[in-house]
Amino acid sequence: MNGRYKALWLDKEGNLVVLDQRALPFEKKSLAIKSAKECEDAIKNMTVRGAGVIGNCGAFGVYLAAREFKDDMTKFYQSAKSIQNARPTAVNLEWAVKRMLKKAKSANKNDLVSTLKEEALLICDEDAKNTQNIAKSAADLFEEIMKKKGKNDINILTHCNAGWLAIVDEGTALAPIYELKRRGVEVHVFVDETRPRNQGANLTAWELSQSGINYTIIPDNTGGYLMRQKMVDVCITGADRVSINGDVANKIGTYLKALAAKDNDIPFFVALASSTFDFDIVDAIKDMPIEIRDEDEIKSVKGLNENGDIVKVQIMPDNFSALNYGFDITPSRLITALITERGVCKADIKEIKNLYGDLL
Ligand code: MRU
Numbered sequence: 001m002n003g004r005y006k007a008l009w010l011d012k013e014g015n016l017v018v019l020d021q022r023a024l025p026f027e028k029k030s031l032a033i034k035s036a037k038e039c040e041d042a043i044k045n046m047t048v049r050g051a052g053v054i055g056n057c058g059a060f061g062v063y064l065a066a067r068e069f070k071d072d073m074t075k076f077y078q079s080a081k082s083i084q085n086a087r088p089t090a091v092n093l094e095w096a097v098k099r100m101l102k103k104a105k106s107a108n109k110n111d112l113v114s115t116l117k118e119e120a121l122l123i124c125d126e127d128a129k130n131t132q133n134i135a136k137s138a139a140d141l142f143e144e145i146m147k148k149k150g151k152n153d154i155n156i157l158t159h160c161n162a163g164w165l166a167i168v169d170e171g172t173a174l175a176p177i178y179e180l181k182r183r184g185v186e187v188h189v190f191v192d193e194t195r196p197r198n199q200g201a202n203l204t205a206w207e208l209s210q211s212g213i214n215y216t217i218i219p220d221n222t223g224g225y226l227m228r229q230k231m232v233d234v235c236i237t238g239a240d241r242v243s244i245n246g247d248v249a250n251k252i253g254t255y256l257k258a259l260a261a262k263d264n265d266i267p268f269f270v271a272l273a274s275s276t277f278d279f280d281i282v283d284a285i286k287d288m289p290i291e292i293r294d295e296d297e298i299k300s301v302k303g304l305n306e307n308g309d310i311v312k313v314q315i316m317p318d319n320f321s322a323l324n325y326g327f328d329i330t331p332s333r334l335i336t337a338l339i340t341e342r343g344v345c346k347a348d349i350k351e352i353k354n355l356y357g358d359l360l
Contacts, residue, residue: 005124005168007053008060014067014117016060018048021165025206026310033057036065036079043086043093046197050166051240051276052127055092058083059120062100066113077101088289089249089327090240091278096123128169130273130341138176138236138271138339139183145234145267146185153186154233157223160194160251161203162238162271172238172271174207176339181213189215190232192223194251196297196324220253224260235261236339239272246332246347247284252325258334267336274341277352279360284329291326298322 003010008018016033022045023029031047033039039061042048048057065079084097100119107115146154156177163174170178180187189208194200201217208215218226226232235257241249248254248270261268281287299322305311316322332347345351353360 051090052167055096135175135179
């Protein structure tokens with residue numbers, strides 16, 4: 001069992017430590033989380049973000065809640081519920097908290113804390129294994145595409161951040177990129193900036209640069225033009241919640257990239273593990289919970305001033321009106337395939353049921 005991943009780990013006292021993703025790419029610093037409330041806040045204020053990692057953080061939050069409230073189970077359950085509701089769209093958070101609560105129900109009172117700690121670590125270990133499987137399947141697929149095109153190199157477009165900052169320990173959409181690099185493939189990534197929080201420019205670009213992978217940050221509106229210029233071989237994103245028929249909720253702007261890809265005959269893949277499926281959702285437009293975030297995220301940007309200090313700058317007057325949906329839904333018809341820890345499948349109900357029948 002592994003207690004340490006790159007995005008989060010446990011310290012000697014058993015506290016959760018996370019990489020503070022708000023400080024990247026300018027500063028790499030970690031933050032110790034000692035209570036369930038601190039965990040809930042870290043998810044809400046996006047110290048940690050990304051579907052898998054908020055699930056992991058939520059799982060550790062339930063363990064921290066047990067550490068604080070093992071003698072007051074009402075408080076324990078209230079605290080777990082608040083963590084579960086910290087962010088609405090990525091189903092991994094709800095999935096992880098529910099799994100932890102199921103474990104809590106079957107645990108002895110004396111062993112509750114240690115049992116929950118082990119379970120949270122196990123979820124991380126499973127996520128890490130899943131990313132390795134996704135990496136292999138996707139890299140095989142990408143190499144086939146290169147072969148068909150007679151190319152030795154590949155240009156991949158991605159949106160938001162679905163790397164190891166989002167899913168331990170290699171990510172979903174970025175896992176195949178790391179795998180291709182290991183296989184010696186010449187890989188280049190177009191990184192959508194991903195306004196308004198710039199997870200692409202701040203996090204994906206940082207991750208890729210740490211691993212020596214060639215990338216180019218592009219404004220969110222550029223991808224369509226690059227596709228028309230045949231500068232993109234494949235698109236790949238992660239997912240926050242996927243319906244039983246393969247519709248995908250992911251970072252706002254994903255849908256527009258999938259539309260452009262379809263219009264240009266460019267394969268559009270979505271990488272995810274089973275914890276990101278919501279098998280109960282049939283009508284995604286009606287039933288996917290889509291987060292609406294503070295308009296302040298649109299009205300300001302974070303950067304370095306001339307003294308090298310990180311500052312927040314307002315880019316429009318206070319009274320201007322803005323609307324900040326965090327996610328959108330890409331219909332399955334625009335998705336070439338889902339790449340999962342169990343292999344590749346079409347984004348349709350039949351193939352999803354075939355692959356995950358045991359979980360339905
Ligand atoms: O708002 P965020 O930064 O948590 O959104 C994250 C994304 O949309 C990622 O692309 C997503 O979680 C999919 S990969 C785990």
